[in-house]
């Protein structure tokens with residue numbers, strides 16, 4: 001393999017240890033283990049400046065077919081505003097940015113909760 005090889009997907013999620021098992025299981029269910037680029041950053045799409053830069057690099061280097069943005073409830077990086085509306089707004093901003101870099105890329109935005117993973 002070379003650095004120019006393609007990947008199936010790009011996964012973006014928060015660093016929070018409480019949600020890693022669920023995210024890993026979801027990626028496994030999608031048949032992606034070992035076949036995706038991963039960006040783990042506090043707050044995921046909340047830090048647009050850093051996460052957009054890292055995502056852009058992943059797309060340019062590995063040309064993923066689709067991307068999954070995992071937001072999660074009770075995120076420390078969001079502090080007091082953990083409303084789904086705010087998570088959705090940030091995820092949407094990142095989604096629009098990624099679609100701008102690679103038109104046609106399929107992007108799924110999800111909300112990881114203590115009860116399971118839901119559509120955002």
Ligand SMILES: [Zn+2]
Pocket residue numbers: 014015016042043044072074075076077
């Ligand atoms: Zn978090």
